[in-house]
Amino acid sequence: DQQVKQNSPSLSVQEGRISILNCDYTNSMFDYFLWYKKYPAEGPTFLISISSIKDKNEDGRFTVFLNKSAKHLSLHIVPSQPGDSAVYFCAAPAAGNDMRFGAGTRLTVKP
């Protein structure tokens, strides 16, 4: 039962352009969402989060948008840099202390 879905396994963008990573969820009880970034051979690191009472949260080049009616969120990276090349995971705290992760999207930013 994959409650958090990232349907695009990979995304390639040119340096300086916008990267848009998408995430869909099925559980309407989710009230908080987090994005993690993962480099090869390293653990995920927290990037940005958003509460369901907001529809946007911005931190530097990173902005997360939440559309509750569509059960959809997206992470925008502007401008994209080669160092942003990584796997990005969307996650949501579920019942109890469980955290549900999407399968991840591999972003490649080409110089």
Place this chain on the structure above:
Amino acid sequence: NAGVTQTPKFQVLKTGQSMTLQCAQDMNHNSMYWYRQDPGMGLRLIYYSASEGTTDKGEVPNGYNVSRLNKREFSLRLESAAPSQTSVYFCASSEVTARNQPQHFGDGTRLSIL
């Protein structure tokens, strides 16, 4: 800053062997977690410990046991390894188990069971 340290980084086991994965954090966090990551899937929670002295099951606990040895250390044990347990295992910690608390992850243990 070490953060969350996992040992070993790699391990190959034969079916039926036992193994303990070690995890330690130096951030004085109360809560610790064990996840597994399989190809094409997100991380799935195996067990967590909200505080020293407590442990609880996550989404996929079967075949595993855990021990919260003290505030710093949280180990994961496979008593009788099976090929289905071939995975990358991540340990994580957070200050508390609040829903909005980001977790800090170790670099993972890649475990292969033949």
